[in-house]
Amino acid sequence: MPRTSGLFRTERLSAGACQTDRTISMRSVSRIDEAREWRARLSGSVGFVPTMGFLHEGHLSLVRRARKENEAVAASIFVNPTQFGPSEDFARYPRDPERDTRLLSEAGCDLLFAPEVEQMYPEGHETFVEMGATAAPLEGARRPGHFRGVATVVLKLFNVIRPTRAYFGRKDAQQLAVIRRMIRDLHHPAVIVACPTVREADGLAMSSRNTYLSPEERRAATVLHRALSAARDRWTNGERDAAELRRVMRETLDSEPLARIDYVSVADPDTMRETDVAASGALISLAVKIGDTHLIDNERME
Numbered sequence: 001m002p003r004t005s006g007l008f009r010t011e012r013l014s015a016g017a018c019q020t021d022r023t024i025s026m027r028s029v030s031r032i033d034e035a036r037e038w039r040a041r042l043s044g045s046v047g048f049v050p051t052m053g054f055l056h057e058g059h060l061s062l063v064r065r066a067r068k069e070n071e072a073v074a075a076s077i078f079v080n081p082t083q084f085g086p087s088e089d090f091a092r093y094p095r096d097p098e099r100d101t102r103l104l105s106e107a108g109c110d111l112l113f114a115p116e117v118e119q120m121y122p123e124g125h126e127t128f129v130e131m132g133a134t135a136a137p138l139e140g141a142r143r144p145g146h147f148r149g150v151a152t153v154v155l156k157l158f159n160v161i162r163p164t165r166a167y168f169g170r171k172d173a174q175q176l177a178v179i180r181r182m183i184r185d186l187h188h189p190a191v192i193v194a195c196p197t198v199r200e201a202d203g204l205a206m207s208s209r210n211t212y213l214s215p216e217e218r219r220a221a222t223v224l225h226r227a228l229s230a231a232r233d234r235w236t237n238g239e240r241d242a243a244e245l246r247r248v249m250r251e252t253l254d255s256e257p258l259a260r261i262d263y264v265s266v267a268d269p270d271t272m273r274e275t276d277v278a279a280s281g282a283l284i285s286l287a288v289k290i291g292d293t294h295l296i297d298n299e300r301m302e
Contacts, residue, residue: 026101026104026105026109026110026111026112027110027111027112028101028111028112028114029111029112029113029114030113030114030115030116030119031115031119032115032119032160035074035111035113035160035161036160038074038111039074039160039161039162042071042072044070044071044072045069045070045071045072045164045165046070046071046072046073046074046161046162046163046164046165047065047066047067047069047070047072047073047074047163047164047165047166047167048066048073048074048075048076048157048158048161048163048165048166048167048190049062049063049066049073049074049075049076049109049166049167050075050076050078050153050154050157050166050168051075051076051077051078052077052078052079052080052093052208053077053078053079053094053095053096053097053100053114053208054093054094054095054096054100054208054211055099055100055103055104055208056198056206056207056208057198057206058169058171058197058198058205058206058207059169060103060104060107061169061195061196061198062167062168062169062195063075063104063107063108063109063167064107064108065167065193065195066165066167066193067107067108067109069165069193070164070165072110072111073108073109073110073111074109074110074111074112074113074161074163075104075109075111075112075113076112076113076114076115076157076161077097077100077112077113077114078113078114078115078120078153078157079093079095080120080149080150080153081117081121081149082121082128082145082148082149082152082153083145083146083147083148083149083150083153084146084149085143085144085145085146088143089209089212093208094208094209094211094212097114100112111161113157113160113161120153120156127152128148128149128151128152129148129151129152129155129182129186130148131147131148131151131178131181131182132181133271133272133273134174134177134178134181134270134271134272135147135148135151135174135178135272136272137265137267137272137273137274138174138263138265138267138272138285138287139174139175139287139296140174142262142263142287147174147175147178150175150178150179151178151179151182154179154182155182155186155188158188158190162190163190164190164191165190165191165192165193166179166190166191166192166193167193167195168192168193168194168195169194169195169196169197169198170194170195170196170197170298170300171197171198171205171206171207171296171297171298172296173269173283173285173298174272174285176192176194177269177270177271177272179192180192180270181270197297197298199225202222202225203222203225203226203229204218204221204222204224204225205224205225205295205296205297207295209293209294209295210293210295212291212292212293213290213291213293214291216258217258217290217291217293220256220257220258220259220290221288221290221293221295223252223253223255223256223259223288224253224259224286224288224295224296224297225297226252227248227249227250227252227253227264227286228249228284228286228297228298228299230248230249230251230252231245231248231249231284231299232284232299232301234248235278235284235301239278240277240278240279241276241277241278242266242274242275242276242277242278242282243276245266245278245284246264246265246266249264249284249286250264253286253288258290258291259288259289259290260288260289260290261286261287261288261289262286262287262288262289262294263285263286263287264284264285264286265283265284265285265286266278266282266283266284267282267283267285268282268283269281269282269283269300278301279301280301280302281300281301281302282300282301283298283299283300283301284298284299284301285297285298285299286298
């Protein structure tokens with residue numbers, strides 16, 4: 001992302017109490033002092049959508065909701081190196097800053113904060129947010145240090161933007177739980193707003209990493225949603241034994257030759273602790289490798 005700032009003109013349509021029909025300018029900045037200067041001029045509510053870019057409809061739905069519920073909207077694009085392991089896809093993570101800028105502006109964003117790594121982690125940086133039990137299982141067990149990086153960068157972004165509300169998708173359920181725990185434990189005033197997972201027509205949860213999939217792998221990836229749906233159907237019909245719901249998910253995933261299971265889970269959505277009884281509100285989740293691509297998905301039992 002270039003070290004430049006500028007304006008991107010667009011038309012904002014009327015879509016809620018905080019919006020009016022008018023021509024706006026989305027400001028794009030790459031330095032922390034510029035973002036803080038923008039925030040200091042505001043007295044009303046600010047909605048914030050942190051992203052790693054390569055935006056899809058899931059991200060844009062968060063921006064549009066923030067637009068409806070706040071007087072100003074900021075988004076960030078930052079591919080955060082500290083949440084990637086040494087063998088993960090930091091270098092090849094998909095990027096398209098020009099397209100992302102256009103999409104954010106069209107969705108009603110007022111500020112795009114797109115810092116360089118040196119802005120977020122200056123030379124000599126040594127302070128990180130260490131998470132506890134909520135971050136330990138599932139993705140945390142598979143990707144050591146991942147949530148340390150997530151929590152650190154989210155807190156840094158919150159300290160720059162100072163959002164009234166911050167918007168996250170439910171697809172990354174453990175990330176949502178970790179951020180909520182961090183907010184509670186560190187007494188941060190931001191309100192965390194969880195938004196529904198946005199799916200493709202065949203049920204696959206939208207993800208920037210879906211672009212890695214070959215046509216055959218993309219077809220195979222629908223097994224994630226089928227496994228969740230099979231477990232949900234059993235739960236709707238009265239099944240509450242969490243072990244049985246895990247078995248149903250594994251059986252469905254095993255039916256797809258290209259799917260390699262990382263985990264299946266039935267857990268408390270706030271603590272991520274596994275449960276024996278899938279009561280109302282329980283989180284069923286799974287992670288699967290399709291080719292070289294790690295995919296996750298989940299549903300709440302409600």
